[in-house]
Amino acid sequence: MSVAPEPLVPNVFRHAAAHDDGRVERAMTTQDGVRLAISDYPSDRADAPTIVLLHGLLLSQESWALQVGELRRRYGGRIRVITYDHRGHGRSGGAPMPTYEISQLAADLAQVLAALHITGPLTLAGHSMGGMTALAYLGRVASKRPVEPAGLVLVGTAAGRIAERGIGRLLATPATGALFGLVHRMPQKATDRAVQALIRPLGDALSRFSGDGTAAAAVAAAVTAAAVRAASLTTAAGFLPSLKRYDVYHALASIAAKTFVVSGGADVLTPPSHSREIAAAIPGAVHLHHPNAGHMLLQDAAECVTDAIGRAMGMRRGSRRRARAHTSGNRSSAAQLAVVVS
Template sequence: MTAAFDSTLAHNAFEAVRPAWTPGDHCVERTVTTSDGVALAVRDYGSDRADAPTVVLLHGLCLSQESWEPQVCQMRRRWGNRIRIISYDHRGHGRSADAPMSTYRIEQLAADLSEVLTALRVTGPLTLAGHSMGGMTALAYFARPASHRPVEPQGLVLVGTAAGGVAERGVSRLLATPATVAVFGLVDRMPRRATENVVSAWLRPVGAALSRCAGNAAVALAADAVRTASLTTATGFLPSLKSYNAYGVLASIAAKTIIVSGGTDVLTPASHSRDMAAAIPDAIHLHHPAAGHMLLQDASDCVGNAIARAMDMFGRSGRAARAGLSRSCAGHLAVIVS
């Protein structure tokens, strides 16, 4: 039975399990149960200060919070418990529970984010960092009514993502075919065994495109994620990705925004990032010609520094801050849009 969400946490179950990676990380693994009963696996790297700057890391489709491991390690080494880091697996991903396919929508992920923020009592300055579908989730959070945003983000980092038109560019144009709706209906209604071969064949071009782009571990991770993701997760979000459009909210975003794109990204080509950078006031766009969709690995240090800059951890502003960010990504082409 589904109960209404209660900000007093009556419907949020917490479970401290074990520290992750090293004891000094002060990581607590929690379970946050959403208002519709989906258990989300959360990692909370706390701070000694209740008002510490907080970053929430949002992963992409068919990935998990583990994809942010390079940035978590970097931030913990650099800032220790001066900041709070929260990551979690979206519904149907990683160690989080599955949910009805009808709930596999970007708007629902933004609602889940709201519940996580409330459940974990986030009060310090908030930065949202999203990769791919995680970036779309962050933008969908900004599109929610103010009364449905428990915390107003002061920083925003968008990595390899888009504000809409996903089915119009790159290999994601596969979403524009009638097969998207057909495959969704097939998986939603038929036994898994009867649909596995059909869906695998439909997703195979995505994995092949990823594999052709580069021969590094990041691409292998992405291709493997596509191959091993559950059918309901891999196909459940497709109609939502096809119809997703957050362009209307971009001009109203007041958060300090840094956008990172890759020149060989076939899933969310850099043109998406250029569009967002032009529409979000004072946004900074960093473009990496040799990086693919897996920028969290391909450009790990730069993504970590972009998060720190969005959180204002360097305590600088204006042109000096932008110049410092460009230097932190030395070796790449940095395109600054203001």
């Protein structure tokens, strides 16, 4: 007797709360019972372009605050903006450590897209692990991709080989697997106490951003650092083995979405060599490189990331930029921006 496959759409929304800024907060339950916190900024039209923003490891959807604010300011109800917290992050629920896999995040993304009934053109934008999630989604067979993205923005991310470069080389040590096993067996309270000592340096590093010098950028950086400090050690240790195994290079050549890849020359977590390889492998991809920006490009190169999203969505405003241009108004963007068409 054959067994019917599980439905793609999960047990969808427990509640929806509207806010003065137009945002609707939703709580979705995945097929394996994990609650995901979703923020939906709806459009005036059902068939409007939609952007889904995917955050990085130990961060939250709040890391995209600058982009969400600027996209809403520029385009208002002409576009739909969606952010959500990955399992084990932000306001979303925790999950068993074995489910902390990039492939599972791609499955979660598929369920979110199906549940939200996106009818207009879709653009995916992912920072760090969020970019890996987007690429893993595109690496799934077509039948497991409920919506095919027309646009793609990859920010400070990689397609694999993370343990070969930068700080990621630490993943190649046996300590990665040992930490997973240790935390998997430790009581929850003990792991929560241990997390502060282990990831405080990362939070401190994230708070030292270049930014655009505005109060909004400072607040965004502070929120980012706070998210890292508040993260669970179970989440941190759970995803490390998955990052070590992650490899989607095989899927890059088949990506048909209009793609922009953004990298920072001072990024020690995902060095720009990762972005160069991605841009070279995806047909027609445009590589935007900020020599002085670090891993937190959502703050270090906020305007560039927002512009890339607008262009990927087909909402580009103003005249075409030159291949090499200077921008002004902040310490990071004042550095020369190199644009490479791969």
